[in-house]
Amino acid sequence: MTWSLAAIAAPSQDTNGAALYLTGRLPDGGELEAQRPGGVVSRGVDAACVQCHRPSGLGTREGDVVVPPIIGRYLFRSGPVNERDSELPHPPGVLPNVYAYTAASLAQTLATGIRPDGRTLSPLMPRYRLDAGASATLAAYLSELGAAVVAGVTATELQFATVVAPDADPGARDAMLQVLQRYFAIQRELAAVQVQDARTEGRPGRHIARVWQLHVWTLTGAPDDWERQLAEFQARQPVFAVISGIGRGEWAPVHAFCQSRRVPCLFPNIDVPVVAEQDFYPVYFSRGVLLEADLFAARLRHYAGGRIVQVYRRGDAGAAGAARLRLAGLGAEFIDRSLPPVDADLTPAATLESALAGLDAGDTLLLWLRPADLRLLGAPPSGRVLASGLMGGLEDAPLPAAWRDHAEFSYAVDLPERREVRQRLARSWLQTHGLPPTFPRLQTDTWTACRILAGILDHVGDAYVPEFLLERLEMMLGRRLPEGYYARLGLAPGQRFASKGGYLVRLGVGDEPSVTAVTDWTVP
Amino acid sequence: MTVRERRHSSATSLSVVRAFAAVAVFALVGAAGLARADAPDAADPHAHHRQMMQQQSQQSIRRSEIEYTLPDVRLVRQDGKAVSLKDAIGDDRPVLVNFIYTTCTTICPLSSQVFAQFQSKLGAAKAKVHLVSFSIDPEQDTPARLVEYAQKFHAGPNWEHYTGTVEASVAVQRSFDAYRGDKMNHGPLTLMRAAHSKQWVRFDGFASADELLAEYQDLIARH
Known part of the structure; x- marks a missing residue:
């Protein structure tokens, strides 16, 4: 490295x-x-x-x-x-x-x-x-080395922040914040008991849990101002690390802030991470739509077909996925049909219909679309259809039944039957804390991020140093920490994407559609 | 796997050695050759443990001879070609095996440097010896990354690097008793086998190129 x-x-x-x-x-x-x-x-x-x-x-x-x-x-x-x-x-x-x-x-x-x-x-x-x-x-x-005062750490408290980008879906944002706030509240209760016990027993201060405090950093305006806003937040209330976070498209300014200010930024709920594994401080669950683009490229590599028609909304994550696939060296003719941003599109059904017009049977249609758009799709084309599972909502993607026979979704998480026990655990935690499972992957990922953080902090031996937090994460992630939605998570020096592969799947119909893998687990 | 003792002390019964650690323990002193540790005292149930601890603190390596049964798994070589484990190991040349991952900063660079040094010390004979490095982080270690890694350590044409699925990698590690649950938990390990032989010489610890070379020459002389 x-x-x-x-x-x-x-x-x-x-x-x-x-x-x-x-x-x-x-x-x-x-x-x-x-x-x-x-x-x-x-x-x-x-x-x-x-x-x-x-x-x-x-x-x-x-x-x-x-x-x-x-x-x-x-x-x-x-x-x-x-x-x-x-x-x-x-x-x-x-x-x-x-x-x-x-x-x-x-x-x-x-x-x-x-x-x-x-x-x-x-x-x-x-x-x-x-x-x-x-x-x-x-x-x-x-x-x-190690003598500097670490931001956001006192003898009794650890300060954390989470970042909300302006384009985050409000429902998803609230679901994430509820998980974080609940998790932190429980941690505070447990830590308070430990501190009290230690005082009662007259034990020295070492290995006493610190109380976690959460700050919500809500960004506003254009991305080119976010790094400044984050620096201001950090100056006002220094934090030890950023946990989770949410955004739809741009995340590069948050990445840049974490790296330049030496703030560990762990597992945000985003679809377009920055691929810069020589950077130390930002860590992601996966490469998001960039991984999906590579899964599609692996699928299409031996496919001598017609054109590849990619449909995405400008300003959303799909644009980055589409750009990545174009560069995959497939030798096909690419056609981009980019739609206006969702809030600027007054007739989304009509825009979608025109985007899907004029497809030949030999064309591959690639949908980088959110559930709101998938729901509006009309008659399916006769050619091959591929769709982003992360953007579409995995098995909950509201793809009309007529499309399901031949549409293949990228599925960059573990298959439902294999993650069932882990997911039941997450669902039961949400239920215990009165949180309806409105965004199951997002809620599970957020909860998983918190549990991973707790697992690491149990093993830092009071060395609350940002670099050491990340080193312990590299060390421990493949072993004793929860995986949540993912088949396996692992890091190392120079590795900043914990889950590295995925499947292509077909979805059945009904409320709980079957998920059938049409490829092996692939690490593109 | 079956464990065989080749050079156990006359004072040490094989069953005692098996009962304690399934391997004989030798302290390798310096690069000059082998010096055998004293046999554990059967009268003291903790003697062997104490001896192990003492030897570890003296930077010992453990040498044992073992037969392994290799599973029928497919791997991917650094050039992208799918190869069975049996073919990857081969049978017509002596072979040395180690386990690495390309983003490892602690144990693996030294293991790979020792292979590079061993390769270079062989001189013209290096064409007769097969070196194989198995990735224990196969999802990260794509063939392209293995090529880059191999170049960094000047791997010659007889030194190959392999990746594959996680399942295949774990199967290979298990078959050599090298699987420790996660890449971050692995230890320094080198294995060596003569051509047309089932018997492997196993070194747990940081065996130097000279130690490997001495063992290799011994192996050639015996076969």
Whole structure:
């Protein structure tokens, strides 16, 4: 993984330290060289500390391999790190009773692989020969790493926000907010009990739950002003992370804000994420309509047909899906039939009818449409029909019965029979809290995002650091955290889309239509 | 799978070794060769555990010899070609196997570097040895990403990388007792087998290129 300096902001004004730690560039401009036992040599970014110790410096664990934290508070403290020390966070890689280094003994250990207490470092840890300048630069960087005050974190509270874009469907927005507010209210109640118990029992402050607070950041106006608005929100009420969120089309300004302000932004309910996996802070359930476009491309790859006619509304997510498919190199003739934005279309049925006119039997019709449009479709064409499942509402898509025989929906979630138990859990939670399942996927995704967040925060060992939150997410998502609607979720350094594939399905008729996969699970 | 002991100590009964860990434990000291750990004391039920812990802290690797039954699964090679696991492993050349994923920053780069170094130390003999790296993150590791990864480690024509469905990847990992539930939980592992043999030599831990080379030469001499 290559980290750019811009991807993870340096805690220091001294960019040499960040360059050394994140990219393996020495202060004199040369490449850092790492030597491992057995003569294995790495250079430059491959030799950089960040590869194993991670952007937070708090280390990691891979199988039995423990990469300990190396922030200054561990390395350069005056006494040993032990379990009774309530001042220090205890992430999973922490080694008790670690010898306290000085800048000089650190340089010595880096060069020899022998710790000041005489023990040998793991064979995974390279040997580095740094000159005095580079050693001092590294020691200064590590001293500052993890020392900054983290926004939105106090001894008793964690502040979170959710983002509502102006184009969000009001019903969907309310459904999302209700799930978040309910989840946060329960978390607050549970945390309050834990805090009370700890006080009663006279336990020290470490490992005490913080109370979660939720702020709703509602954006207004054109997208080019959103990043400024978000920065203003963050200045007024700093938050530790953005959880969930909702929008229909544009999301790039929110992504840009999260990345530039070092705010983890976890699992928004959107259809067009920004594909920039070298960015660190924004994380998505999937690539949304971009993934769907790739699923369609895989389906059409061996299809020697006529034209591909794509229908979408301008300003909605389908435009991005259609653009992606056009670039898939299918060699077909593409025809875009873009419709006016929904609020500007006074006669949607008539507009749709004209968009679907003049199709030949050999044409493929691709519908990037929301339920309101699907409901209005007239007679189906005789050719192949493909439709966006994420936009259309998956099995709830109100596609007229006459279309269902030959229309194939993209289905970038797990099949209903396979996610039934998980979904029953979500439905039962909604029911318990008096929330009707009006937007089942959105509500489940929102609830899943909250549960994932809670699962990670249970395992950060009081290290409330934005980078560490994301590192734990990368570490834990494939293992112990809920999947909700998805077949499986997984991340890693440089992976920011947790679910990577999908099916094409046919829908039956009736209130609970059958969902029949017509392809295998495909990862395009 | 069946576990066989090749070089167990005369003081150690095979059943004791099997009962404790199903593998013999050797500490590899330096790059020069093998040094055998003392046999666990059967009188002390925790002796073996203590010994394991001590050896782990001394950065030991565990060597064992095992027969594996390989499942009939289809994989996808880095050039996009579908290949059965049996054909991917092959039978006419000695083969080395490891498990990687391309976005791994901790264990896998070192494992792949060791393969690269092993390949280079073989010199002209490298054409006679087959190296196989299986992705344990197959949904991320498309053939294109495997090609990029292979190039980064200067993989020659005899070093192949494989991906496939999650089910196929898990089946391969399980068949080599390498599946730990998730890619983030994997450990350093190298396997080696002579041509036309069912017996694998297994290294759990960071085996160096020299250690692999010594084992390889031993393997060739024995077959």
